[in-house]
Amino acid sequence: MVIIATGIIGFSIWTYFQQRDVAYVDTNVLMENFSGMKIAKKDYEAKVTVWKNNVDSLMKSWEVELKTYEKERVSMTKKERQLKEELLRNKQQQLGNYQQAIQEKAMKEEQIATQSVVNQVNDYIKEYGKTHGYDFIYGANGTGNIVYANDAYDITQDVLEGLNKEYSN
Amino acid sequence: MPKRLLYLFFGFLVLFVSCKRSLTRTELLEYLNAPDNGLVKEKQINGIHIGLQYKPSDLYVEQHLRAIPDSIRKSELDKLKKQYGENLYLQLSLGKNNREIVSSFVNTSMHSAMVNRLAFGMRDFVVLTTESRDTILLKDYNYVPTYGLSTNNKILFVFENNNLNESEYFKFQLKEMGLETGQVNFKIKIKDINSLPPLKF
Numbered sequence: 001m002v003i004i005a006t007g008i009i010g011f012s013i014w015t016y017f018q019q020r021d022v023a024y025v026d027t028n029v030l031m032e033n034f035s036g037m038k039i040a041k042k043d044y045e046a047k048v049t050v051w052k053n054n055v056d057s058l059m060k061s062w063e064v065e066l067k068t069y070e071k072e073r074v075s076m077t078k079k080e081r082q083l084k085e086e087l088l089r090n091k092q093q094q095l096g097n098y099q100q101a102i103q104e105k106a107m108k109e110e111q112i113a114t115q116s117v118v119n120q121v122n123d124y125i126k127e128y129g130k131t132h133g134y135d136f137i138y139g140a141n142g143t144g145n146i147v148y149a150n151d152a153y154d155i156t157q158d159v160l161e162g163l164n165k166e167y168s169n
Numbered sequence: 170m171p172k173r174l175l176y177l178f179f180g181f182l183v184l185f186v187s188c189k190r191s192l193t194r195t196e197l198l199e200y201l202n203a204p205d206n207g208l209v210k211e212k213q214i215n216g217i218h219i220g221l222q223y224k225p226s227d228l229y230v231e232q233h234l235r236a237i238p239d240s241i242r243k244s245e246l247d248k249l250k251k252q253y254g255e256n257l258y259l260q261l262s263l264g265k266n267n268r269e270i271v272s273s274f275v276n277t278s279m280h281s282a283m284v285n286r287l288a289f290g291m292r293d294f295v296v297l298t299t300e301s302r303d304t305i306l307l308k309d310y311n312y313v314p315t316y317g318l319s320t321n322n323k324i325l326f327v328f329e330n331n332n333l334n335e336s337e338y339f340k341f342q343l344k345e346m347g348l349e350t351g352q353v354n355f356k357i358k359i360k361d362i363n364s365l366p367p368l369k370f
Contacts (some may be wrong), residue, residue: 016171052261108349111349112345112349113351114351115214115215115345115349115350115351116345116351116352117351118351119212119214119350119351119352119354120352121356127356139194167199169302
């Protein structure tokens with residue numbers, strides 16, 4: 001009787017510890033291959049291209065204005081030249097400010113787009129961990145705390161499949 | 170005979186287990202605030218605290234009943250339950266460093282924009298979808314300013330309560346609204362809502 005009871009308790013403890021599981025995901029692989037990241041990247045690039053084209057066309061129009069001035073400056077009076085040069089300088093400065101604002105906007109946009117993707121991935125991993133009974137899921141990215149881990153603990157592909165499936169649904 | 174008794178015993182047992190005990194308002198609020206019950210979700214992103222809580226319509230029925238004379242309370246109960254039951258109530262809370270989110274923008278150019286957004290513009294930043302990605306109609310929302318006296322700003326959203334039982338969960342999406350959190354999603358399971366004990370009236 002005692003032996004059976006000990007056996008049952010021992011088996012329960014063993015099962016309990018078996019369930020306390022750890023795993024890791026390669027975050028670089030996950031982020032690179034997650035459909036949500038690919039789409040976010042594409043959307044971001046499309047936006048940046050439009051902004052860049054705006055800046056380029058403004059720059060081009062300023063260059064044309066400068067060239068025209070250089071051609072016509074000989075026939076201008078001193079006052080006209082001074083006025084035109086001041087106008088061109090102002091435009092150049094405004095263009096520089098606009099360019100800088102666009103760069104900052106692009107950086108912010110990228111940061112927000114990435115954060116949205118990170119939020120989705122974190123939500124999924126959390127849910128995955130709970131449903132699969134994991135105690136810890138580590139994120140390995142090549143520069144983090146995990147220097148070595150047995151491949152048997154790598155759940156990247158399984159997580160990636162589930163994540164992409166959830167994203168496409 | 171003993172077999173019949175056994176069936177009777179199990180019948181009562183099933184009935185006893187399946188009956189949900191009604192809760193007082195305080196007990197119900199305690200139940201709602203317990204994260205294990207799945208009706209309150211919280212996230213911390215870039216220092217911003219974002220919370221979402223399901224609010225059962227019973228809470229608003231009870232609140233409404235308190236403003237009604239005792240003599241007609243009983244007769245009004247069913248009508249009010251039906252009226253409030255048509256809606257799904259979700260409360261979003263936003264804070265930073267244990268202060269209202271609006272307070273963190275004081276003395277910046279974003280302050281008035283954020284107040285304006287919370288009061289009038291949240292329709293553009295919130296989407297509720299079912300498991301099959303059907304959008305649930307946002308009927309209305311309410312932001313009550315607390316003038317820096319709370320630890321977070323609260324906005325109550327009122328959605329149409331239709332066809333939700335056919336879904337396993339619903340997803341509340343808070344789009345990027347100037348807090349640099351990116352899009353934040355919360356999932357609330359329908360089974361957690363269905364397990365909610367009723368309020369004692």
